[in-house]
Amino acid sequence: MLKDKIIRYILASAASISVLVVLLVFYFLFKESFLFAQANGIKILLGTQWKPVSFFDPSFGVLPLITGSFLVTCIAGLIAIPLGIVIAVYLAEIAGEKEKEILKPLIEILASLPSVVLGFFGLVVLAPLIQKIFNLNSGLTALTGAVLLAVMAIPTITSVSEDALRAVPALYKQASLALGASRLQTIWRVTVPAGLSGIVAAVMLGMGRVIGETMAVLMVTGNAPALTFSPTESARTMTATIASEMGEVAQGSEHYGALFWVGLILLFITFLLVAFSQRILKKYQNFKT
């Protein structure tokens, strides 16, 4: 009996650590952001210039960082979403067993590539390539970062979408085929719409990964904090800003508090994405049963 209890406590404490960590993260993020807002107000964050290190006039406008993250995430989405879904459709509906055996592990390897390795590849291979193709001044652009992020998001989108497509009851497809629809018509008009909620959840999860990714974008986007919406200009994302500046700041300084605000904004965006995809996933699970 005692043994049971001990094991129970060990398991319970292991589970509670993760909860504790999440709560601590929330606590510190809110505390530091609150202290900054109390001391400086949040108006200082609304500017259009991120200039944390300046001899005369440091400014902490987070707008260029938000647009930077937004720009990179949108382009990555434009590349990864159609590709990821098409690959999922192919794997779930068209590919034979042999092809699946080769393709699926390869896509899983893509998912497990460390982002710093991809970043290095981006810096040495992709950036010069993009510079040449678009005849740019420099290959260190938002587009370069977005292409790398798309590569990272595709495995997530593909594997979750594929599961969703597989879960569509065979009855639907058989009915459609029996009515005389072709295989392609069945896929696009019946299977994909039926699995749509799962596909939307997959896209949300993929985008969550993209917006939170740090190392690869830090290495290839050039990180210039200029406000821009052009894919061929350099962009500075929120994650890259925190990663490269957090180590430097003295605790309690203005810069330190401003970085916590950037973290809070990022957390809020990813929280919304996750909550949204969870809701859709739930709906989709109900549909399955």
Place this chain on the structure above:
Amino acid sequence: MKLSRTLGLSALLLFSPLLAGKSITIKGSDTMVHLVSTWAEEFMKAHPQIDLSVTGGGSGTGIAAIINKTTDICASSRDIKPKEKELAKKKGIIVHEIPVAQDALALIVHPKNPVKALTLSQVGKIYRGEITNWKALGGADKAITALSRESSSGTYIYFQEHVLEKQDYSPKVRLMPATSSIVQGVQDNQYAIGYVGLGYLEGAGSKIKALPIKPSETKPAVMPSVATALNKSYPISRFLYLYTNGAPQGQVKTFIDFTLSLAGQKIVVETGYVKVK
């Protein structure tokens, strides 16, 4: 009751790494990482009982660490700012400064770039965003891609103070995470310019070229080298420092005395920097 036990156990698991042994930590400048770790290796050969650990992250990181009391020695490629000194004082830390080496910053471009030399004020204008085309400097009619280190780098701040004359960098300057990425960026791009420490110049070879710099319009251009940094004719040269909390004592002092000794300064020259005396 159950909750408190669970929490207690989790706290024990969380903080157990803090119970491990202690060694002297040196943190800070990426420019100095190679130099400091070479020092540490040689030092530990002579003093096997002292354990040194060296990490980079940028001078700002090191100074923040000494203010936050998370390092014993800070390596910095710039001097500490009055604001930081004040913050340290508030936390009860008296920052002690020891110049241990000198360094020169070279402006590097692609070997195919036709520009022969720049004046110090032209370099400042490029990074402030006042000159944006190579044409104005005698090059091709192409936009300049200016590469810099991140703001956590001591080199970034030294450059801002002495070359940009304390003005702000243009927001279009691309901020690279490491000096090696600047070298890579210039190597790949005929229209890029970047700055690196003298130590990196030798390693990069002929894939990049350093530009001679004129201290002013009327003076002759000077190539960055150990000799020109030592006789102060090259305009962008600086001291590299170690900082401690209060005057160094015990094992920390033993290490700092070593860096300033004949053997320590020999390592300075070997790693591509300039002796302090």
